[in-house]
Amino acid sequence: MSTSAVLVGILAATLILSRWWSWWRAPPSLAKVPGPPAPSLFLGHALDLDRAPIGTRHNKWAREYGPTYRLSGPFWEPRLIVGDPKGLNHVLHNQDFERNASDRVALELFFGRGLFCAEGEEHKKMRKCLNVPFTNQSIQQVSHVSFDLVERLKDKRGQKLEGGSLVFDVTSEIHRLTLDAISMTMFMYDISTSNSDIPTLLHKITDSPAGKLSDIIPSAFASRFPIILRLPSPMKRWCDDLRSSLGAVARNVLSGKEAAGMHAKLLNSLSESEVAPDVAVAQVIGILFAGSEMTANVITECFYEMARNPRIQTRLRTELIEFEVAHGRKPTYEDLANSSLPYLEAVTQETMRTKAVLTELSRPAAKDTVIPLQIPLKGINVYEVEVQARTLIDIPAVDWIRAQGHVLTFGDGPKVCLGRSFALVEFKTVVSTIVRNFTFAEVEGLDLDFYHVGGNTIKPMVRGREQDGAQLPLRVSVVSD
Ligand code: HEM
Secondary structure, eight states: OOHHHHHHHHHHHHHHHHHHHHHHHSOHHHHHSOOOOOSBTTTBTHHHHHHSOTTSSHHHHHHHHOSEEEEEOGGGOEEEEEOOHHHHHHHHHOTTBOOOHHHHHHHHHHHOSSGGGOOHHHHHHHHHHHHGGGSHHHHHHHHHHHHHHHHHHHHHHHHHHTTSEEEEEOHHHHHHHHHHHHHHHHHSOOSGGGTOSHHHHHHHHHHSBSOOHHHHHHHHHHHHOGGGGGSOOHHHHHHHHHHHHHHHHHHHHHTTSSOOHHHHHHHHHHHHTTOOHHHHHHHHHHHHHHHHHHHHHHHHHHHHHHHHOHHHHHHHHHHHHHHHHHHSSOOOHHHHHTTOSHHHHHHHHHHHHHOOOBOEEEOOBSSSEEEEOSSOOTTTOOSEEEEOTTOEEEEEOOHHHHHTTOOOTTOOGGGSOTTHHHHHHHHHHHHHHHHHHEEEEOOTTOOEEEEEETTTEEEEEETTOGGGOSOOEEEEEEOOO
16 A cells, blocks of 8 residues: 555544544534534535535525524534624634634745734734735825726727627636736736736636535645645645745845835835745735735626626716716726715625625634624524634625625624725726726626635636636627717
8 A cells, every 4th residue: 555545544534533523522502503414424515515606505504594503514524604793793803713724824825924824913913014005095196006007908908899899708807907906006016018927827726616526625634734735736836836926026026126105115014014034025925916816806796797787887887977077087096085976886885795705704713612693593592602622613705694784895803804995996996997988798698607716716607618717708898989
C-alpha cells in the first residue's frame, strides 16, 4: 500500500473518531435543534447544498424548521444555521465566534497573512490601520478613476455595437473594469494594459465550480486538519501564482514611487503602523481581490435584473436623462454619494438587499457558549442554543433574513466590509453610465441559474450549459438619443 493511501486512511479514521467524539460530547440542546434529514450518509447536506441553485434550499428549510436549524456536514459534522435576527447579531458581534480555521488557511494561501486571517487584537490593529485610506474624502478624491474607466468601456462597446444590438457575456468586461478601478485607485497600477496574468488567474480561482466531490471531501478534512490545504493542488498552484503576480504589484506600491490619493494614504498608514513588509503585501493583495470580485458580481446581477424588469430599467434611464436635461451635465461623484437621484438610490439599495454575493458568513464557535434567539427553536420552544467549541455556525445570505430587514450584503460587526463606501459609489457610477447608454434584454431560450462557486461567491450559469462556466449572456443595444 502506498504511503499516501496509508496517510489518507489515518486521516479518515482520525476524522471519523473526532466526529464521533464531537457527537458524543455535543450538548443535548444541539441534538434537539430541528433540521432536514441528510440526503447522504457520509456527505450530509454538503453536496446537495453546493450543487443546488442559490436560494432553493435554505429558504425552504427555514419555512419548515424555522430560522434556526441544524444540518449535517461531511462525516456527520453538525452545522448550525442561524437566521434568527438576535442570534445572527450575537454571532457576528461576539468574539466567541471567529472565522473558520480552514477558511483562514485558505485565505492565507490566497492573500498571505493579512486582515482576512487575523482575529481579536491583531484584527483590530490591522483594521485601524486599513480604515485610514477608506474615508469618504479619499474615496471622493479617486472617484474620477471609475468615471474614466466606465466612459472608456462605454465608448469601446458603443463602437462595437455600431448603433445596433449584440448578445454577449457581460461578466468579463465588468470584472476587468472593477479590477482596474481598485488597482488604479489603490495602487496606481493599470492591470488591463500591463499584459499581466492576474485577470486569468482570478478567473480560474473564482470560477472553479463548487459542488464537486473532489473538493468537498478534502474540504471536510481541511476543516479539522487545515494543513491539508497546503498540499499541492491546482487551486494551490493558481493561488501561489496569483500571490507572486499580485505581490510584484504590491511591492511596487510599497516602494512608494508614486505618491498621491488613496494609494499614498494606504502607504503612509502601513508605514506609520510599522507593518512588516510581508503583512503589508498581504493587505494590498487582499484589497485587490476583495475590491474587484465582489463589486463585479453585484453589478452584473443588477444588469440581469434590469434585463428581466424592462420597466425598472426604463424608469432608471428616464431619471438619468431628466437629470442631464435639468442640470446640463451628467451626475458627479457628489450627486451619487449624496443620493441626488432617488430612483438610482432605490435600485442600489434593492440590489444590495437582495444580491448578497457572499453566500454565507461562517463563524465557528471559539469556545463552548450559548446563542440567544428571538424566535424559539421550532417544536421545543427554547430561546437559546448551546454550542460547543468548533461547532460550525453559518449565516446564509437568503431571503428570509433580508425580509427581516437585515442587509448582510457587507456583513456586520467588527469584520464588516472595509470597502463598502467605495463599492457603493463604484456601483452607482457604473450602473448609471451603462444604463443611461445601453439597454439590456434577456436572450430568448436561455435560462440562467445562480450557483455557489469557488471563492464563496455566486455566479450565473446558463441552464444546460453549466460546464461552460460562469457567464451572463444578455442582448445589449445602444440607446439612441
Ligand atoms: C458590492 C461589493 C462588495 C461586497 C458585497 C462585499 C462583501 C463583503 C462581506 C460580506 C464581508 C464580510 C466577510 C466576513 O464577515 O467574513 C467583506 C469583508 C471585506 N471586504 Fe468587502 N465587499 C464588497 C466590496 C469590497 C471592496 C470594494 C473592498 C476593497 C476596496 C472590500 C474589501 C473588504 C475587506 C478588506 C474585507 C475584510 C474585512 C475584515 O476582515 O475586517 N470589499 N466584504
